Amino acid sequence: MDTLQPVMADQFVESLRTALDRALGWLTYPRKPEEYFAALAPRHFGPLRAEIIALEPHFDGCATLVLRTDKRFVAHKPGQFVALTLEIDGVRRTRCFSISSAPRSARGPRVIELTIKSTARGTVTPRLVHPSIVGTTVELSPPRGSFVLDDELPPRLLFITGGSGITPVISMLRALDQKAIREGAPGAKGTLLHFAKSEREALFLDELKQMPWLDLHLVTEEALGRMPSLDEASLAAVVSDFEDTRAYACGPAPLLKAVEAAFAARGAPGALTIERFQSAFDSGGEGEGKGTVHFARSNKTVNDHRTLLVVAEEQGLEPKSGCRMGICGTCHCKKLSGATRDLRTGEVSTEANVDIALCSTVAIGDVSIDL
Amino acid sequence: MKNNCQLNAAQLEAFGDEMYAIHQRARAARGAEDLAYIRGVMRTQLRCEIAGRALLFASFVPGAWLAGTSLLSLSKILENMEIGHNVMHGQYEFSGDPALSSRTYEWDSTCPSDQWRHSHNYLHHTFTNVSGVDHDLGYRVLRVDDKQPWRWHRVPQLAYAAGLAAVFQWGIAGHNVDMPKYLTTPSAERDPEDVRRVREMKAKSWRQVRKDYLLFPLLAGPNALAVLAGNVVANLARNLWSAAVIYCGHFPEQAQTFAPETLEGEGRGHFYLRQLLGSANFEGPRWLHVLSGHLSHQIEHHLFPDVPAWRYPALSKEVRAVCEKYRLPYNTGTLSSQLSSALRRIARLSLPPAAEPALAPAL
Numbered sequence: 001m002d003t004l005q006p007v008m009a010d011q012f013v014e015s016l017r018t019a020l021d022r023a024l025g026w027l028t029y030p031r032k033p034e035e036y037f038a039a040l041a042p043r044h045f046g047p048l049r050a051e052i053i054a055l056e057p058h059f060d061g062c063a064t065l066v067l068r069t070d071k072r073f074v075a076h077k078p079g080q081f082v083a084l085t086l087e088i089d090g091v092r093r094t095r096c097f098s099i100s101s102a103p104r105s106a107r108g109p110r111v112i113e114l115t116i117k118s119t120a121r122g123t124v125t126p127r128l129v130h131p132s133i134v135g136t137t138v139e140l141s142p143p144r145g146s147f148v149l150d151d152e153l154p155p156r157l158l159f160i161t162g163g164s165g166i167t168p169v170i171s172m173l174r175a176l177d178q179k180a181i182r183e184g185a186p187g188a189k190g191t192l193l194h195f196a197k198s199e200r201e202a203l204f205l206d207e208l209k210q211m212p213w214l215d216l217h218l219v220t221e222e223a224l225g226r227m228p229s230l231d232e233a234s235l236a237a238v239v240s241d242f243e244d245t246r247a248y249a250c251g252p253a254p255l256l257k258a259v260e261a262a263f264a265a266r267g268a269p270g271a272l273t274i275e276r277f278q279s280a281f282d283s284g285g286e287g288e289g290k291g292t293v294h295f296a297r298s299n300k301t302v303n304d305h306r307t308l309l310v311v312a313e314e315q316g317l318e319p320k321s322g323c324r325m326g327i328c329g330t331c332h333c334k335k336l337s338g339a340t341r342d343l344r345t346g347e348v349s350t351e352a353n354v355d356i357a358l359c360s361t362v363a364i365g366d367v368s369i370d371l
Numbered sequence: 372m373k374n375n376c377q378l379n380a381a382q383l384e385a386f387g388d389e390m391y392a393i394h395q396r397a398r399a400a401r402g403a404e405d406l407a408y409i410r411g412v413m414r415t416q417l418r419c420e421i422a423g424r425a426l427l428f429a430s431f432v433p434g435a436w437l438a439g440t441s442l443l444s445l446s447k448i449l450e451n452m453e454i455g456h457n458v459m460h461g462q463y464e465f466s467g468d469p470a471l472s473s474r475t476y477e478w479d480s481t482c483p484s485d486q487w488r489h490s491h492n493y494l495h496h497t498f499t500n501v502s503g504v505d506h507d508l509g510y511r512v513l514r515v516d517d518k519q520p521w522r523w524h525r526v527p528q529l530a531y532a533a534g535l536a537a538v539f540q541w542g543i544a545g546h547n548v549d550m551p552k553y554l555t556t557p558s559a560e561r562d563p564e565d566v567r568r569v570r571e572m573k574a575k576s577w578r579q580v581r582k583d584y585l586l587f588p589l590l591a592g593p594n595a596l597a598v599l600a601g602n603v604v605a606n607l608a609r610n611l612w613s614a615a616v617i618y619c620g621h622f623p624e625q626a627q628t629f630a631p632e633t634l635e636g637e638g639r640g641h642f643y644l645r646q647l648l649g650s651a652n653f654e655g656p657r658w659l660h661v662l663s664g665h666l667s668h669q670i671e672h673h674l675f676p677d678v679p680a681w682r683y684p685a686l687s688k689e690v691r692a693v694c695e696k697y698r699l700p701y702n703t704g705t706l707s708s709q710l711s712s713a714l715r716r717i718a719r720l721s722l723p724p725a726a727e728p729a730l731a732p733a734l
Contacts, residue, residue, distance in 0.1 A: 026578070026581060026582060026586055027582060027586055027587065027590075029578045029579070029581075029582050030477035030478065030479060030578070031417075031479075035417065035470075036417055036420075036421060039413075039414050039417035039418055039421070040418075040421065087403065087406065087466070089402045089403055090401065090402035090403035090404070090405060090406045090465065090466050091402075091465060091466055091467060092466055092467040092468055093467075322489070322492065322493030322497060323493060323496070323497040326677075327496060327497060327676060327677065328488075328492040328493040328496055328497055328676075329459075329460065329461040329464075329473045329474075329488065329492050329677070330488060330489065330492065330493045332461065332464070332472075332473060332474045333474070334474075344395075344398065345395070345398050345399060351467055354467040355461075355464055355467075355472050355473070355474055357461075
């Protein structure tokens with residue numbers, strides 16, 4: 001009985017709060033109360049924000065951004081990522097980045113680091129790694145993702161990373177290193193197998209060398225004279241009984257495939273946790289007449305490259321439509337993911353969760369539509 | 372396809388291409404400035420509303436009632452005209468900001484946004500001034516087109532126009548359904564789509580009424596009547612103003628209407644031409660344009676409904692130049708001249724047509 005009362009009190013407070021929110025919503029209808037709060041005190045309401053306070057270049061097209069988040073930001077678990085939103089020429093762009101700093105950063109509370117390697121033709125990352133980005137305020141999501149260390153640390157840890165795939169792992173390693181310094185031992189024996197183009201492009205190399213508890217294996221294309229590859233035998237050369245270690249892998253798709261195959265060959269796929277970085281163009285390719293259209297609600301997938309309105313109607317779906325010439329907006333619908341081209345402007349959109357006009361949009365990659 | 376002007380087919384196509392080029396340039400130019408503009412207006416509107424309602428609560432202080440009512444009226448006008456109407460057209464959707472999504476924006480009006488998007492964005496903007504299809508031609512209440520049949524009950528329609536203006540938001544909410552027919556049809560035989568619309572409209576109207584005429588007055592305690600009166604006046608002011616702006620947009624004498632046959636095989640050139648000939652602008656200082664949601668540039672709005680409205684004054688220079696080149700009329704005047712022209716037309720059409728049916732003005 002003793003434990004029942006606080007639960008009831010909690011429930012009471014909760015239902016009181018719900019009722020209050022609702023009554024407030026009646027007063028502010030059709031707007032939400034938060035919109036009024038945000039108009040009066042923008043710093044305390046609305047989306048989480050962060051200011052980019054510094055940029056530290058690593059090599060061409062790769063830099064670490066230092067961000068000071070606002071007070072509402074909840075500390076991340078090492079390995080998690082945030083969705084960062086910034087407006088470029090008035091268009092909101094959202095991209096996900098692993099947090100590379102440890103939760104307790106030496107730079108102070110509420111400061112996080114994102115290490116970003118730009119994609120050559122990207123719209124967002126080249127801007128982010130340019131020095132002019134310092135001083136910009138961006139929106140952040142709360143930290144997300146399940147690529148995190150187990151609550152109870154296993155005796156041995158294996159990390160396999162390629163290129164910028166080291167960014168979530170460095171956060172884990174930094175947290176473990178802090179623990180090692182604090183407690184004299186990291187609590188686990190760690191091995192890092194990292195693949196990079198060259199020693200110069202191997203991120204955080206000096207810092208990694210300073211971690212005495214970490215067994216570091218760096219494989220570079222430069223030293224090897226060819227693209228490195230990985231299989232069961234070469235992984236066993238690093239950790240002979242790798243199937244019995246808790247493993248984390250992050251990097252390019254071929255690397256992840258090879259790691260998965262190695263663990264599967266030893267019958268231990270469960271020991272491995274993988275983080276995949278994805279781009280809208282990753283599957284299906286880019287260009288008119290490429291990719292598939294997936295209608296998420298009706299769970300239909302087709303290979304049809306006419307306007308999405310025609311494709312949807314052909315599938316027997318009944319999306320609302322009006323003028324069919326991109327004027328009235330009746331057929332606007334949410335695109336959940338993928339690359340599309342707006343036929344009115346020729347613009348390519350790779351953003352997730354944005355509204356598109358079905359009648360004047362075509363898929364140019366694998367696309368998922370909220371229909 | 373009936374051609375409503377003296378352009379030949381080739382000229383019509385060239386005219387369409389020129390308008391399309393302006394349209395494409397305007398679409399491509401959308402960017403950060405547009406976002407900064409609309410967010411600024413939204414911030415101002417929310418602050419006006421908060422200040423207005425707060426002043427109404429303090430209306431025992433001399434002058435506070437008037438100031439509060441004015442600010443609330445201003446807020447409601449900005450929300451409906453410059454924000455709601457334009458956001459629901461998708462003018463700011465290029466940004467991907469969910470707060471500016473045309474699909475989900477709900478405005479401060481008894482007309483449900485979904486029905487507005489259908490009747491306004493689709494029917495009115497696609498079939499502009501086409502008799503029998505575009506219900507904005509008189510909102511099923513007024514006879515503003517020679518092609519609409521005359522009946523005895525049209526005679527006092529100037530009074531209807533004034534009455535409609537006073538309750539304009541209800542007129543807009545109601546014109547999605549043929550109300551006289553709906554009310555005289557036994558409930559079992561009503562079109563289920565109409566039934567759904569009426570239900571939606573009732574739900575939205577209740578929320579609006581609950582807020583303005585019930586909860587805010589009740590919260591004010593002893594000041595309830597003053598708050599109620601302020602809210603009634605603010606809604607009235609917004610209704611009158613939006614009606615005046617809308618009457619000026621398509622009802623002045625020179626604004627043409629079209630027969631349904633016009634739509635058969637209509638190409639891009641004629642589409643733009645119909646938008647041009649069916650709409651009318653009015654001139655004035657910048658604040659007047661903002662308060663009208665830039666519907667003072669109804670012509671540009673109908674040519675480029677998805678372009679941020681505050682860009683219309685700049686675009687109007689290009690549009691006028693094209694009109695001059697093709698010797699097409701560009702209907703503009705002062706607010707008072709356009710409004711009196713619209714009222715004259717409403718008065719004229721309250722009487723039966725002369726023996727010879729009036730033809731659409733030939734150009």
